[in-house]
Amino acid sequence: EVQLVESGGGLVQPGGSLRLSCEASGFRFSSYWMSWVRQAPGKGLEWVANIKQDGSEKYYADSVKGRFTVSRDNAESSLFLQMSSLRAEDTAVYFCATIDIPPTGTRLLDHWGQGTLVTVSS
Amino acid sequence: DIQMTQSPSSLSASVGDRVTITCRASQSINNYLNWYQQKPGKAPKVLIYGASSLQSGVPSRFSGSGFGTDFTLTISSLQAEDFATYYCQQSYGALTWTFGQGTKVEIK
Numbered sequence: 001e002v003q004l005v006e007s008g009g010g011l012v013q014p015g016g017s018l019r020l021s022c023e024a025s026g027f028r029f030s031s032y033w034m035s036w037v038r039q040a041p042g043k044g045l046e047w048v049a050n051i052k053q054d055g056s057e058k059y060y061a062d063s064v065k066g067r068f069t070v071s072r073d074n075a076e077s078s079l080f081l082q083m084s085s086l087r088a089e090d091t092a093v094y095f096c097a098t099i100d101i102p103p104t105g106t107r108l109l110d111h112w113g114q115g116t117l118v119t120v121s122s
Numbered sequence: 123d124i125q126m127t128q129s130p131s132s133l134s135a136s137v138g139d140r141v142t143i144t145c146r147a148s149q150s151i152n153n154y155l156n157w158y159q160q161k162p163g164k165a166p167k168v169l170i171y172g173a174s175s176l177q178s179g180v181p182s183r184f185s186g187s188g189f190g191t192d193f194t195l196t197i198s199s200l201q202a203e204d205f206a207t208y209y210c211q212q213s214y215g216a217l218t219w220t221f222g223q224g225t226k227v228e229i230k
Contacts, residue, residue, distance in 0.1 A: 033217075037166075045158075045166060045209050047219040059217040062123065095165055106172035107213040108156045112165035 002026040002111040004096050009116030016086050016120070022079040022096030022113055030054075030074035033099035035109055036081050038092035046092070049081065050099065064090075086120045093117050124148055124212050128222035134230040141197040143225045145210035150190045154214035157186055157195045160224075161206045169208075170195060197227075205229055 008020040022034070036048040049070040050059045058070050069082040079096050093115040100110035125148040135141050145155065153173035158166040168177045170186035173193055183198045197204055210222040 035219075044207075044224040045160070045211075045221040047211070047221060050217045050219070057217070061218065097165075100171075102171065102175070104153075104172040104175060106154050106156070106175075107217075108168050108171040108177075109158070109166070109211070110168060112167075114165060 002098070004098070004111060004113035006094060006096055006113045006116035009094065009118045011119045011121065012086055013122050014087060014120055017082070017084040018086065018118060020081040020083065020094055020096075020116060020118070022081075024077045024079065024096075024098075027098070027111075029072075029077040033101070033107075034070075034072060034079045035097045035099050036070060036079075037095045037097060037109065037112075038090075039095070039115075040089070040092040043092075048094070051079070083118070086118075088120050091118060091120045123218065124151060124214065124220055126210055126212055126220050126222040128208075128210055128225050130225060131223065132226040132228060134228045135200050136230045137200055137202055139200045139230075141200050141204075141227060143195045143208055143210075143227075145188075145193045145195070145222050147191045147193075147212055147214075151212045151214035153189050154212055155186075155188065155193045156211045156213060157184075158209045158211060159204075159206045160209065166209065200227070 003025045051070045067085045095115045097109040098111045155173045157170040160166040174186045207226045
């Protein structure tokens with residue numbers, strides 16, 4: 001069974017930093033692109049970042065570019081999101097998800113974790 | 123950046139109703155369009171990928187259509203467990219993705 005478990009969320013002051021982790025199990029982690037998606041309280045979904053299987057390609061939403069860094073440790077089956085220069089508008093539940101690429105060639109967010117809440121406030 | 127516009131933002135419907143949600147992309151995305159369902163306090167779940175392919179395990183009352191810029195999610199006969207928020211998402215191009223703003227389906 002595929003499992004994704006996020007951790008590392010919490011309360012942080014504006015301008016501060018936080019590192020989120022996503023521990024994966026039940027599948028070959030190193031074979032999958034991975035993604036971070038966030039959801040502000042009461043709001044919709046916002047894609048944050050994608051990372052290739054070997055970490056050689058990374059893509060970010062404009063809203064986090066230059067402040068957030070996605071990385072992974074395939075030996076530990078873990079995904080990370082290093083967040084810095086945090087702002088109030090970064091307050092959200094952060095989900096990690098697997099990216100599936102079926103034969104049709106499209107890409108979808110298949111398996112999701114339960115999310116971890118980040119609150120940026122003084 | 124590609125913008126995704128969903129309509130309506132909310133709707134009220136009864137069990138057994140046919141429900142249609144639309145999603146429009148700001149530029150052509152071929153069929154790189156997915157639909158997700160999210161219930162309160164839960165992670166999203168993919169329903170449709172590639173505009174019209176039903177994800178394994180998803181009931182056949184869900185269907186998707188469209189190509190290019192205009193897409194539709196249809197629930198042929200709404201069930202009690204379908205009351206949720208639905209999001210479209212484009213996965214076209216250089217892996218910089220966007221979601222629609224969501225459509226909340228409520229009980230009439």
